[in-house]
Amino acid sequence: MAWLLLALAIASEVLATTALKLSNGFAHLGWSILTTAGYxxxxxxxxxxxxxQLDMGTAYAVWSGAGTAAIALIGTAFMGETLNPLKIGGIVLIIAGVIVLNLAGAH
Structure with a gap:
């Protein structure tokens, strides 16, 4: 159940961050409300x-890492942002770090 809640937290954060971009600096009320509610x-x-009982370090690493990777991909796919080899390398390192933290916390 904890991992399901974490996955939903990640989805909410990704939705909120996407809405933040679309809010145009909180100039659009609907996107601004979605941003606030999502966060x-x-x-x-x-x-x-x-x-x-999820370990704080592992949960936060998964939450922030998965959110960062998802936002980078959403930015590339839907917002006209570029994805170059250096950015791809950074995403791979984030994912690798999350995997290592999970393995280190396994009992």
Missing amino acids: ITSFLLLARALKL
């Missing part, structure tokens, strides 16, 4: 996942 939801879900 609040994400933090509430992350807090609940932590309460259910």
Whole structure:
């Protein structure tokens, strides 16, 4: 259940960050409301996942790493941002770091 909550927290954070870009500096009310609601939801879900005994370091690494990778891909696919080899390398390093943290925390 904790991992499901964490996955939902990641999805909420990605939605909020995408809406943040679309809010144009909070100039568009609808996107601004979605941004705020998404971040609040994400933090509430992350807090609940932590309460259910996920290690804080691992949960935060997965939450932030997966969110960062997803946003980079969304930016490339839908917002006209570029994805070069250096950015791809950075995403791979983030994913590798999350995997290592998960392996280190395995009992």
